[in-house]
Amino acid sequence: MVEQNLAFRSATISVLVENESGVLARVIGLFSGRGYNIDSLTVAPVERDRSKSRITIVTSGTEMVIEQIKAQLGRLVPVYRVQDLSKEGPHLARELALIKVVGIGDARQEALRLADAFRARVIDASTESFIFELTGATDKLDAFLDLMRPLGLAEVSRTGVAAIARGKATIE
Amino acid sequence: MDGSIKTTEIMKSGAEALLRALKDQGVDVIFGYPGGAVLPIYDAIFQQNAIRHILVRHEQAAVHAAEGYARSTGKVGVVLVTSGPGATNAVTGLVDALMDSIPIVCLTGQVPTHLIGNDAFQEADTTGITRQATKHNYLVKRSEDLSRVVHEAFHVAKTGRPGPVLIDLPKDILINPAPYAEPNNLPHRSYRPRTTPDARKVAEAVALMKRAERPIVYSGGGVINAGPEAAKLLMEFVRLTGFPCTSTLMGLGAYPASDPQFLGMLGMHGTYEANMVMHGCDVMLNMGARFDDRVTGRLNAFSPGSKKIHVDIDPSSLNKSVMVDVGIVGDATETLRALIAAWNADTQTQDREALAKWWQQIDVWRSKNSLRFTQNRDPGSIIKPQYAIERLYKATRGQAKDTYVTTEVGQHQMWAAQHFKFDKPNRWMTSGGLGTMGYGLPAAMGVQVAHPDALVIDIAGEASILMNIQEMGTLAQYRLPVKIFILNNQYMGMVRQWQELLHGNRYSESYSEALPDFVKLAESFHAVGLRAEKIEDLDKVIAEMLAVDRPVIADICVDQKENVFPMIPSGAAHNEMLLGPEHKANAGGYNGGSVTDEGLVLV
Ligand SMILES: Cc1cc2nc3c(=O)[nH]c(=O)nc-3n(C[C@H](O)[C@H](O)[C@H](O)COP(=O)(O)OP(=O)(O)OC[C@H]3O[C@@H](n4cnc5c(N)ncnc54)[C@H](O)[C@@H]3O)c2cc1C
Ligand SMILES: Cc1ncc(C[n+]2csc(CCOP(=O)(O)OP(=O)(O)O)c2C)c(N)n1
Ligand SMILES: [Mg+2]
Numbered sequence: 199m200v201e202q203n204l205a206f207r208s209a210t211i212s213v214l215v216e217n218e219s220g221v222l223a224r225v226i227g228l229f230s231g232r233g234y235n236i237d238s239l240t241v242a243p244v245e246r247d248r249s250k251s252r253i254t255i256v257t258s259g260t261e262m263v264i265e266q267i268k269a270q271l272g273r274l275v276p277v278y279r280v281q282d283l284s285k286e287g288p289h290l291a292r293e294l295a296l297i298k299v300v301g302i303g304d305a306r307q308e309a310l311r312l313a314d315a316f317r318a319r320v321i322d323a324s325t326e327s328f329i330f331e332l333t334g335a336t337d338k339l340d341a342f343l344d345l346m347r348p349l350g351l352a353e354v355s356r357t358g359v360a361a362i363a364r365g366k367a368t369i370e
Numbered sequence: 371m372d373g374s375i376k377t378t379e380i381m382k383s384g385a386e387a388l389l390r391a392l393k394d395q396g397v398d399v400i401f402g403y404p405g406g407a408v409l410p411i412y413d414a415i416f417q418q419n420a421i422r423h424i425l426v427r428h429e430q431a432a433v434h435a436a437e438g439y440a441r442s443t444g445k446v447g448v449v450l451v452t453s454g455p456g457a458t459n460a461v462t463g464l465v466d467a468l469m470d471s472i473p474i475v476c477l478t479g480q481v482p483t484h485l486i487g488n489d490a491f492q493e494a495d496t497t498g499i500t501r502q503a504t505k506h507n508y509l510v511k512r513s514e515d516l517s518r519v520v521h522e523a524f525h526v527a528k529t530g531r532p533g534p535v536l537i538d539l540p541k542d543i544l545i546n547p548a549p550y551a552e553p554n555n556l557p558h559r560s561y562r563p564r565t566t567p568d569a570r571k572v573a574e575a576v577a578l579m580k581r582a583e584r585p586i587v588y589s590g591g592g593v594i595n596a597g598p599e600a601a602k603l604l605m606e607f608v609r610l611t612g613f614p615c616t617s618t619l620m621g622l623g624a625y626p627a628s629d630p631q632f633l634g635m636l637g638m639h640g641t642y643e644a645n646m647v648m649h650g651c652d653v654m655l656n657m658g659a660r661f662d663d664r665v666t667g668r669l670n671a672f673s674p675g676s677k678k679i680h681v682d683i684d685p686s687s688l689n690k691s692v693m694v695d696v697g698i699v700g701d702a703t704e705t706l707r708a709l710i711a712a713w714n715a716d717t718q719t720q721d722r723e724a725l726a727k728w729w730q731q732i733d734v735w736r737s738k739n740s741l742r743f744t745q746n747r748d749p750g751s752i753i754k755p756q757y758a759i760e761r762l763y764k765a766t767r768g769q770a771k772d773t774y775v776t777t778e779v780g781q782h783q784m785w786a787a788q789h790f791k792f793d794k795p796n797r798w799m800t801s802g803g804l805g806t807m808g809y810g811l812p813a814a815m816g817v818q819v820a821h822p823d824a825l826v827i828d829i830a831g832e833a834s835i836l837m838n839i840q841e842m843g844t845l846a847q848y849r850l851p852v853k854i855f856i857l858n859n860q861y862m863g864m865v866r867q868w869q870e871l872l873h874g875n876r877y878s879e880s881y882s883e884a885l886p887d888f889v890k891l892a893e894s895f896h897a898v899g900l901r902a903e904k905i906e907d908l909d910k911v912i913a914e915m916l917a918v919d920r921p922v923i924a925d926i927c928v929d930q931k932e933n934v935f936p937m938i939p940s941g942a943a944h945n946e947m948l949l950g951p952e953h954k955a956n957a958g959g960y961n962g963g964s965v966t967d968e969g970l971v972l973v
Contacts, residue, residue, distance in 0.1 A: 200693035200695055216559065216560055219509070220501065220507075223501060265689060266686060266689070266690055269684075273531075273684065274506075275558075275560065275561045277560055278559075
């Protein structure tokens with residue numbers, strides 16, 4: 199009997215798909231129908247003629263489940279390629295967040311100081327609020343948000359993860 | 371199948387382009403039911419002769435009929451239904467075909483493109499509803515996509531792991547002129563199933579099998595999907611190796627049941643020998659089966675000591691529920707051919723002595739005769755359902771026609787699988803994965819349409835048959851001489867069996883109350899009705915049923931208390947099988963007559 203590895207791992211999976219209506223619903227339906235986790239999902243066309251889109255999914259599960267997720271994605275008719283970035287070598291993953299912090303006085307000063315330390319950009323300001331734009335790995339964004347919470351964090355909009363393999367190799 | 375096909379001509383309407391595409395795909399029959407949204411297609415059907423339309427009485431039946439047609443011919447089955455209720459009625463059939471890997475193209479009407487999303491009359495979000503019910507689906511929004519989509523749908527339905535594909539056709543697309551392009555053989559942009567096995571994996575598999583002392587070939591529906599050539603090669607491989615061979619419910623007929631190397635079906639209601647071999651083997655070759663839970667029983671106790679080789683055309687089948695040592699993605703025909711070549715090329719010799727010992731052990735298990743039952747032969751005795759199947763099987767052997775069997779779902783289905791022996795592929799049609807009551811009659815209809823001169827029998831239960839009984843009308847209209855052989859136990863027997871074994875004999879809502887008189891029912895549908903109440907009636911009724919050239923319902927009154935054995939209760943292991951009623955109380959998986967809690971939550 200082949201022993202199963204029961205440890206959970208996180209996986210960042212890139213899926214190159216035909217840019218047609220319903221393709222995102224197919225991917226999401228697959229995850230909900232089969233009970234897989236979606237920690238983050240992003241999608242946008244990536245070809246000049248908009249014929250293909252790239253979906254980046256961050257998910258987690260046992261090794262067997264993640265392999266199954268990849269195989270299930272590969273089975274979808276409009277899918278060109280499935281790449282497990284967490285497994286196939288080093289990769290970069292970035293997320294962008296727009297973060298609204300509301301406050302006055304010391305808290306406001308502190309928020310601005312921390313934003314500077316995190317290299318967040320101020321993209322909007324009023325006398326009582328800032329909107330920061332921050333790009334980075336998910337954990338960096340999480341850390342920044344934790345710091346902003348006591349300083350008047352009011353609203354967040356995050357893009358989800360976009361990811362790509364390092365070096366010259368491409369998904370195709 | 372690329373977007374860049376050359377347009378050859380402009381057709382008067384989308385409906386005509388559609389029919390032309392179907393004809394170019396080799397379609398000779400469509401199972402369908404009309405309605406407002408598909409009237410243009412019906413109009414085009416009226417004006418041509420190349421394609422025959424079979425008018426069913428319910429859209430679910432259209433899909434099952436197409437499944438029967440497809441499974442018995444290896445071709446794609448085609449369905450045509452209207453929008454809204456027509457499409458939703460077809461959903462059960464689509465899921466059935468999805469679970470059992472049956473190639474279907476289902477055409478659904480849709481409200482015109484400009485009304486989509488408006489809650490128009492008979493509008494349903496058909497592509498939304500069927501996204502998870504099909505292998506793939508399409509909504510045709512532009513006339514210039516129509517013929518390409520139809521050709522692509524056939525390609526997707528029949529290649530790789532076969533399955534149902536749906537095309538939603540808005541009415542304006544059907545009415546407006548449309549360009550027609552012939553099928554081309556360019557590869558699909560993104561969909562490219564792999565059929566050729568990796569040679570290194572094949573060599574690895576052969577090395578394992580050559581060293582095997584206690585091998586088994588576990589073959590499945592994938593061998594049927596791959597076509598009759600795969601069945602021939604399976605036989606050749608099993609002969610060459612001397613291995614024993616067992617089959618899933620879906621694979622029956624791929625390997626001849628009458629062959630001594632065949633151990634019968636495995637799994638929940640499989641034979642003792644098949645399951646003991648699976649439990650005790652050291653090398654297992656899974657050829658086109660999917661380690662279904664009905665087959666594996668409790669996963670952590672499934673074949674604990676074996677090296678497993680799994681051949682499947684669908685990469686997602688590998689390591690889905692059972693981790694294997696050698697996973698081979700490939701078509702069964704190609705892979706069997708490669709395995710045979712590699713076996714012959716490999717210089718290592720087999721341990722024939724060990725194999726002989728394994729066969730001795732198998733013969734001991736076989737001698738339990740686990741499918742045995744006791745039939746009292748005294749006149750006036752009640753008919754045992756197993757005996758009815760056995761007599762039916764014997765009678766069909768004595769006649770010249772090719773015999774095809776479909777079933778409904780329940781105990782009768784299992785007895786048919788156990789006691790009707792299939793020596794050829796594509797002769798056995800049953801709903802395995804979804805277990806859809808009401809499958810058998812329409813499926814038989816589709817088989818009979820495909821094989822007008824064959825003997826086609828639906829082995830049915832009295833409860834299941836009522837789920838698509840309206841198709842008796844279709845049989846009458848097209849003079850399809852299907853034989854419906856009802857094992858009438860006046861219970862939803864399979865439900866009653868679980869209630870007896872797992873729920874303390876509390877037969878909640880499983881009695882078939884207020885049944886119709888099936889003889890009169892047959893007559894009212896212009897068919898022949900027959901009934902056997904006692905053992906002395908049985909052979910006569912069977913003979914008469916086979917003799918008449920018309921549809922028949924044979925109502926066979928059988929023992930209401932009979933249960934299907936052997937049985938591996940849910941959550942038990944292969945070696946914890948119940949062999950008969952006497953075993954009930956102390957089998958493994960059971961404790962003190964009731965199943966364990968983990969077992970109880972399983973279906
Ligand atoms: C009441 C009831 C009781 C049941 N009891 C049993 C039982 O006791 N025993 C039993 O076996 N079943 C039983 N079943 C059926 C069971 O539920 C499954 O349907 C069945 O076991 C699946 O068969 P399979 O593994 O052969 O796979 P299928 O569902 O036939 O799937 C075929 C597999 O082959 C692959 N494939 C397709 N085409 C090819 C190709 N060209 N080449 C290679 N691979 C290919 C597919 O990807 C798939 O993985 C029962 C069903 C019901 C309703
Ligand atoms: C559409 C559908 N509904 C419910 C079930 C659950 N079910 C499985 S077998 C069965 C009873 C079938 O009774 P019958 O047709 O008389 O066959 P028997 O088991 O008595 O041979 C039921 C209700 C099912 N398989 N399909
Ligand atoms: Mg019954």
